[in-house]
Structures are given as structure tokens and as C-alpha cells.
Amino acid sequence: MQVIQAAKALAAQLSALDLLACRGTQSLSVPCEVEDLVGWLNAQRVTPRLYWQPREASAAGYAVLGEARAFDSLVALQVDMQRQAQAQSQAQSQSQPQSQSQPVSGSPDYFGGVAFDAQAAGWPGFGDCRFILPRVLLQRQQGRCTLSVNLRFDDRPPAEELAAAQACLAAIAPERPLPPVAHGSYQRCDTPTRPEWARWVSQVTQPERLQQLPKVVLSRETCLTAERVPSPWALLGRWQAEARHCFHFGVQWAPGTALIGCSPERLYRRQGQQLVTEALAGTTRRGRDTAQDEALAGALLADKKNGLENQCVYQQLLTQLEPLAQRLEMGEAHVVPLRSVQHIRREIHAELHPFITDQQLLGVLPPTPAVGGTPRAAALARIRELERHARGWYAGAFGRVGHGSSELAVSIRCAQVSDTAIRLYAGAGIVAGSQAEDEWHELDAKIADILSLLGMG
Numbered sequence: 001m002q003v004i005q006a007a008k009a010l011a012a013q014l015s016a017l018d019l020l021a022c023r024g025t026q027s028l029s030v031p032c033e034v035e036d037l038v039g040w041l042n043a044q045r046v047t048p049r050l051y052w053q054p055r056e057a058s059a060a061g062y063a064v065l066g067e068a069r070a071f072d073s074l075v076a077l078q079v080d081m082q083r084q085a086q087a088q089s090q091a092q093s094q095s096q097p098q099s100q101s102q103p104v105s106g107s108p109d110y111f112g113g114v115a116f117d118a119q120a121a122g123w124p125g126f127g128d129c130r131f132i133l134p135r136v137l138l139q140r141q142q143g144r145c146t147l148s149v150n151l152r153f154d155d156r157p158p159a160e161e162l163a164a165a166q167a168c169l170a171a172i173a174p175e176r177p178l179p180p181v182a183h184g185s186y187q188r189c190d191t192p193t194r195p196e197w198a199r200w201v202s203q204v205t206q207p208e209r210l211q212q213l214p215k216v217v218l219s220r221e222t223c224l225t226a227e228r229v230p231s232p233w234a235l236l237g238r239w240q241a242e243a244r245h246c247f248h249f250g251v252q253w254a255p256g257t258a259l260i261g262c263s264p265e266r267l268y269r270r271q272g273q274q275l276v277t278e279a280l281a282g283t284t285r286r287g288r289d290t291a292q293d294e295a296l297a298g299a300l301l302a303d304k305k306n307g308l309e310n311q312c313v314y315q316q317l318l319t320q321l322e323p324l325a326q327r328l329e330m331g332e333a334h335v336v337p338l339r340s341v342q343h344i345r346r347e348i349h350a351e352l353h354p355f356i357t358d359q360q361l362l363g364v365l366p367p368t369p370a371v372g373g374t375p376r377a378a379a380l381a382r383i384r385e386l387e388r389h390a391r392g393w394y395a396g397a398f399g400r401v402g403h404g405s406s407e408l409a410v411s412i413r414c415a416q417v418s419d420t421a422i423r424l425y426a427g428a429g430i431v432a433g434s435q436a437e438d439e440w441h442e443l444d445a446k447i448a449d450i451l452s453l454l455g456m457g
């Protein structure tokens with residue numbers, strides 16, 4: 001069944017709902033067929049629109065259209081999650097057999113993210129935290145798709161909620177293939193400029209400064225302007241096809257500005273009390289062939305400066321997880337080859353204490369020293385003092401939060417796309433031994449994939 005037919009089937013099921021029997025969150029789902037979730041999103045006109053595809057190809061990917069509820073703080077999100085979980089366990093304990101025509105009530109998934117620094121000015125329309133309960137959700141796992149609609153029958157008249165859900169279903173447009181991304185002629189402007197960057201790096205690597213602040217991740221905004229820029233979804237569609245082993249994500253909260261990204265870095269994945277996170281930091285380029293790749297990877301693992309960049313991240317993650325976990329284990333350092341760069345990665349596995357929430361994890365873990373620095377407060381202060389561009393949701397967190405499991409990426413390798421500008425972001429960990437020129441090239445390597453898509457490689 002095509003999405004349009006699936007939406008009509010859901011609309012018919014909604015019309016047959018017994019509103020008097022509806023409580024809490026209700027979800028209706030039907031199977032359907034979709035070629036490409038991003039292509040489908042690109043064809044829609046409703047906002048918000050959101051896309052989330054975790055790093056493992058076997059994991060479910062999601063396209064979200066509209067919101068049934070929105071939360072602009074982690075506290076509000078957690079309160080809602082708890083309410084949902086309680087309602088669900090009550091429903092289970094009463095164990096009323098659900099009639100055929102009534103939808104299932106369960107704990108829903110929320111999608112969204114947080115900015116890098118809640119205390120700094122952000123991107124227009126993004127706020128510092130936003131998670132939504134999707135109105136319409138297209139989910140795909142191993143080739144099988146389902147279209148769902150969520151309704152919330154608490155604190156709103158049921159008829160109003162039903163009408164809002166019907167309106168969103170009626171607005172669904174059929175899938176269309178993504179348009180090609182034309183190579184444009186863009187004006188490029190880097191903030192900071194290369195000479196400014198050099199001054200920053202020599203300043204923060206002064207020995208007495210390094211004593212106070214052993215690592216700070218400084219970033220650059222590369223603004224590309226043109227009369228017209230490609231649709232963010234078309235760009236994301238092309239980008240993700242080449243960014244294997246990465247999280248793929250995008251969001252357009254309102255018409256005008258979108259965030260898209262292909263990040264190699266996991267903030268965490270939680271399944272019940274089992275948590276996995278990672279220190280991904282330390283960078284080298286890709287080689288011309290396997291032999292050169294391996295030589296570069298070996299040199300990366302042996303390099304002191306890159307080792308220190310990674311160490312700052314795992315040490316802080318271990319320290320922060322220590323009070324939250326009853327078991328903590330760190331894996332071996334290994335090298336992850338991506339399209340244009342290679343990174344050092346160390347995985348950390350934790351068994352969390354019971355009742356540790358995503359609100360706590362998201363309140364404690366980000367920004368990790370992979371994107372901020374260590375100690376965190378001093379690093380954030382230095383970043384606020386030096387950087388003139390708004391990081392906004394660059395270097396924040398993005399993903400899915402649910403009662404049973406959650407997964408979020410660190411939102412790096414991303415772009416803010418508006419009608420006439422594409423802003424690319426890249427940062428580099430500055431530690432003892434950092435050289436301004438090398439770090440500048442590292443920034444360039446981190447935006448090379450998307451630049452080549454735009455014909456600027």
C-alpha cells in the first residue's frame with residue numbers, strides 16, 4: 001500500500017474511533033511501502049519535519065511529520081515520559097482486553113535534540129531544547145515500513161485532537177524522487193578567518209593556559225551563499241548515501257531553516273539500563289589505498305596529540321558515568337575510517353543504576369570534551385569568548401528518546417540550511433601539540449564530503 005492509501009486507511013480508522021473510550025496516548029499503524037524516507041519528507045509541506053536514521057543499518061529509521069506534543073525542556077519531556085509509562089502500566093494491570101477497533105496505547109518515541117550551549121545565543125527558531133511526540137510517523141526497519149498516527153487525549157477535548165490528527169493525515173503528499181543537487185556558484189566566508197584561527201590556536205596552546213584548560217574544541221562556521229540553495233532534504237539524501245557508518249538526521253521545525261547532518265559520533269544508546277557511549281576524537285586523513293590508510297591509522301593510534309584528544313573525552317565520560325552506573329567498561333582504542341577522515345574511537349559500556357533517566361543522561365553527558373573541552377566550564381567560557389558565530393544545534397545532541405530505549409548522536413558534520421545560505425560547521429580539539437595549520441586542514445577535511453556534493457571540493 002502506498003503512503004497515500006495508508007493515510008486514508010488511518011483516517012478511516014480514526015473516524016471509527018469511540019471517542020468516549022479514548023485515553024492517554026493512542027497510536028494507530030498500518031503497513032505501507034516507501035522508497036525513500038527522505039524523498040517522502042522532501043515532498044511534504046507540513047512542519048515540523050524530522051528524520052532520524054541511526055548508525056547501524058539494521059536499526060529502524062524514522063520520518064516524522066507534525067507534532068502531537070512538543071517539549072522545550074528536558075524536565076517537561078521526562079514528566080511526560082513518566083506519565084505515559086504510568087498510564088501504560090495501569091492499563092496493563094487492569095488488563096482490559098482491547099477491542100478490535102480501539103488502537104493500542106503504549107509508550108511513544110520522542111524525537112528532537114538540544115543545542116550545544118543553552119546559555120549562548122542560538123539559531124533562529126531552534127531554541128536550546130526541543131523534543132516532539134510525532135503526529136505522523138513513518139518508520140522503516142529492514143525494508144518494512146509502517147505509517148502511524150499518534151493522538152493525545154489528555155488535557156485537550158478529544159474531538160479537537162481527532163480533527164488535528166485528521167488534518168495532518170489529509171495533508172500527506174505522495175512520495176517523489178529527490179531532485180538532483182546542482183553544483184552552484186557559492187560565495188564562501190569562513191568565521192574565524194585563517195589568521196584569526198592561527199591566533200586562537202597559539203593563544204590556547206600557551207603552556208600556562210594549557211594547565212588551566214588542557215583541551216578546548218574550537219570551531220568554524222563556513223557560510224556558503226547563493227541566490228538559491230538546494231532543498232535541505234535533497235542535500236541530506238545525497239549526503240547520507242555516501243556517509244556510511246554515520247547517524248543521518250535532519251529537522252525543519254518551521255519553514256525556512258533546517259538542520260541536516262551525517263555524524264559518526266554516538267552520544268549514547270540506552271536499552272533499559274544498558275548504556276553504550278564512546279569517545280570519538282583524534283583525526284587523520286584517508287589514504288589513497290588500503291596500505292596508506294592502514295599506515296595513517298597506525299600513526300594516528302601512536303600519536304601523542306591525538307591520543308590526548310581522545311583521552312580527555314573518555315576520562316570525562318567515565319567520571320560522569322561513575323555515579324550513575326553499577327558497572328563500567330571501556331573497550332580498546334581503534335580507528336574508524338570515514339569517507340574523508342579517520343578517527344580514534346573507544347567504546348564505553350555501562351550498566352546504569354535502576355531509574356536513571358534520559359533527562360539525567362542528557363543533563364550530564366553533553367557537551368562532551370569531543371565538542372566542548374575539559375574542564376567543561378572553562379572550555380565553554382573560552383568558546384563563548386572567542387567564537388563569534390552561533391553554534392546553535394551544531395555540537396549538541398540529536399535523536400530519539402523512548403521509555404525502553406533511546407539513542408542520540410552528537411550533532412557534528414552538520415549544516416544549517418536556509419533559502420539562500422548553507423552554513424557548515426567543523427571543530428577541532430586543541431590540546432598540547434596542536435599546530436594551527438594542521439588543525440585548519442582538519443576542519444577542511446571534516447566538511448569535505450558536503451563541499452564536494454555542492455561542487456566545491
Ligand SMILES: C=C(O[C@@H]1C=C(C(=O)O)C=C[C@H]1O)C(=O)O
Pocket residue numbers: 217265280281282283309343370371412413425426427428429430446
Ligand atoms: C568537533 C568535531 O569533531 C570532533 C573533533 C575531533 C578532533 O578534533 O579530532 C574528532 C571527532 C569529534 O570528536 C566536528 O566534526 O565538528
Ligand SMILES: [Mg+2]
Pocket residue numbers: 281282283309428429442
Ligand atoms: Mg583533532
